[in-house]
Amino acid sequence: HKVEIKQGEDWGVAWAVKNLQTGATGNPELTYEIYVADPDAKTKCGINENEIESWITTGRSERNIPLAPGKVLYNIVRINVPKNAPLCIVRFRIETTIEGNDYATDFFDVQVKSK
Numbered sequence: 001h002k003v004e005i006k007q008g009e010d011w012g013v014a015w016a017v018k019n020l021q022t023g024a025t026g027n028p029e030l031t032y033e034i035y036v037a038d039p040d041a042k043t044k045c046g047i048n049e050n051e052i053e054s055w056i057t058t059g060r061s062e063r064n065i066p067l068a069p070g071k072v073l074y075n076i077v078r079i080n081v082p083k084n085a086p087l088c089i090v091r092f093r094i095e096t097t098i099e100g101n102d103y104a105t106d107f108f109d110v111q112v113k114s115k
Contacts, residue, residue: 001108007115008083010057012076017096017104019067027066028099034060034077037093037107045088052090055079055110067098085112 005011021028034056036049045052053060059077067073077092089111096103 001106002089002111003079003108004111004113005079005081006113007081007085007087009115010078010080012078013108013110014074014076015094015106015108016072016074017067018072019069019098021069021098024069027068029064030067030073030096030098030103031063031065031100032061032075032094032096034092034094036090038091041088041090045086045090047086055081055085079110081110081112083115087112087114 003011003013017030017032019028019030036052038044041049041052057078057080059075065073089109091107091109093105093107095105
């Protein structure tokens with residue numbers, strides 16, 4: 001799971017999650033959050049995690065999304081890499097919960113390339 005984004009570019013990273021809960025009824029609510037999950041980000045990139053997370057312009061998190069069993073949520077997180085961003089690779093994590101219980105997690109890497 002890697003996306004290459006040039007300095008100064010804006011990209012969307014698509015992701016999806018399917019509710020595979022058995023025995024559930026109604027529309028349980030899903031919550032997600034996307035954040036930097038790279039303990040070496042400061043060393044590799046020379047900037048801290050908060051600065052890197054500020055590249056996320058839309059879709060960082062959302063709460064209380066109805067997601068019935070068997071249904072799929074499709075989403076896009078928008079990432080705008082600044083023109084002066086360092087050339088490095090950093091990992092982002094997507095964490096989801098359903099009704100407050102941990103559900104699924106995945107990751108994607110963003111590699112910043114020169115413009």
